[in-house]
Amino acid sequence: MSYRYRGYLIDLDGTLFRGREVIEGGLAFVSGLEKRGIQTLYLTNNASRTPEQVAEKLRDFGYPAAPEQVVTSAQATAHWIGEQFGRPSVYAIGEEGLRKALHEAGCTFEEQNPDVVVMGIDRAFSYDKMKTACLAIHAGARFIGTNGDRALPTEEGLLPGNGSLIAGVAAATGIRPTFIGKPERPIMDFALKRLGMKPEETLVVGDNLMTDILAGVNVGIDTLLVFSGVTTPMEYRQSKVKATYTVSDLREWDYI
Incomplete structure (x- = not known):
């Protein structure tokens, strides 16, 4: 089966887990992507951990994750600084x-x-x-x-x-x-290059309207907002920034 979105850029905090608590809908969602053979990158603004540490934390929660599937704002920042200076x-x-x-x-x-x-x-x-x-x-x-x-x-x-x-x-x-990080363009350009996908083939998934979703809007990538973290449905209704899709739980997604 051919899917519209061949690559996914998935946020972590508030989307797949909250602190030390896993979000069950995130587990089902990522499992569905893996079963369908859809390429994924975990895209996080958190610069504190190395990709190895992020992947280990995800695996502890039950997510399939390797360091090369992780893109952090620290990596994007270091790359951008190298290009500029x-x-x-x-x-x-x-x-x-x-x-x-x-x-x-x-x-x-x-x-x-x-x-x-x-x-x-x-x-x-x-x-x-x-x-x-x-x-x-x-x-x-x-x-x-x-x-x-x-x-x-x-x-x-x-x-x-x-x-x-x-x-x-x-x-x-x-x-x-x-x-450099979401919602700015440098991290999205860096992530797309790592994913090896065009913007129109990619979906950004996250819980934060003003970082995850705005990042997709800024570079022309479709977005999926989940109400499991920072942004509430009321805040979304009042905002001028809009996602392509919204769900209350990632288990509602049908992988179009």
Whole structure:
């Protein structure tokens, strides 16, 4: 059977799991894709984990996942920085996933006079890190954010995301960062190249209207919004941004 969408870009947090809780509809949905032989990539704005760690977490939940099926905002950011600046010196605020991606892209790490300040989610964020970033940006360093998510859906509720940390640095410096992750184009171009699909062959799946769905809208890819995470049906009805399809549970999808 031929399917309209030959490749899927699937969000993680709020779509397939919430913190340490699996979303059962996500399990059934991905199982259906695997049975039909449809290509998938797991596309996440979370820059804290390496692809290996993301794949391991997905497998622990019961999802079929290999590191090469994972695209993170950290990978997309490191790739974009390499294209724009070659091998610059960077001051990185973030966790293992971001630091590994930057290292693999050939960046060197500097606190004094870096070429670029890069921010990803950092659960050890501190005033000293903020101070170092602000001083570097004031001195002329380019300001890059892996993603602008202000909240992360977890089993506890919505927790502060990378966008919340970045907002403080942006307020202190008066400089707006360049974002790479969803809904921006760089991560989508990177993911499509990895997936090996054209936009019209691809479906973006996610729970966040202003990241996952807007990312698809921005690059002309059809979208599927599931109401299992950040965006509520009421918020969706009030928004000007619209998905191609919406479902309450991913088990409702018929794989057209």
